Amino acid sequence: MDLRQIYSQIIMEQSNSHRHKHTLEDATATERGFNPSCGDDIHLSVKIEADKIVDIAFEGSGCAISQASTSLLCGLIKGKTIAEARNTIEVFLGMIKGEITDDEMLEENLGDAVALKNISTMPQRVRCAVLAWRTLDLIIAKETDSEMIEP
Ligand SMILES: [Zn+2]
Structure with a gap:
């Protein structure tokens, strides 16, 4: 199985996963x-407690890319501090914009979410992939009374 197939499999699995899809x-x-x-x-x-995102979940509907991306975000962000979460969002947006291409660095920071890397070559799907990440960016900006990474 090549990398592209592994990536599509991760996206398929995550888009059907209900692990993080529930009311918080x-x-x-x-x-x-x-x-x-x-x-x-x-x-x-x-759920933020003392600067840490102790729990995260989502509800709603959308295409496979948006659902997979949101599910991956939840799995990755849960347990991180606000600062770590911010850094992770920055790396993810950098990957989708094609600005960060170092695979090792991406995998270290994003884990399975690196499966969405190829979206950077599909402009019409970029908004689907970044939706949850920009939403979390907004939550953090409001919580910390600071600017969004990508307003
Ligand atoms: Zn979509």
Whole structure:
């Protein structure tokens, strides 16, 4: 199996996964992410305790790319500090924009989310892939009273 097939398999599995898709009863912040060009519509919820994202989940619907990307984000971000989460968002957006191409660095920072790397060559799917990440960026900006990485 080549890398491209492994990547598509991760996206397929993640888009059907319900591990992180549920209501977060004790969420401290929730934001909606909407991508009108595709119809992806999610609600991302986090539970932040003392500068740490102790829990994260989402609800909503959308295409396979948006659902897989949101699920991957949740798995990756859970347990991270706000600063670590911010760094991870920055690396992910850099990968999707094609600005960061160092595979080793990407895998170290993004784990399975590196499966979305090829989206950087599909401009019409970029918004689907970044939706959850920009939504988390917004949550963090509001929580920390700071600017978004990508306003
Ligand atoms: Zn989409």
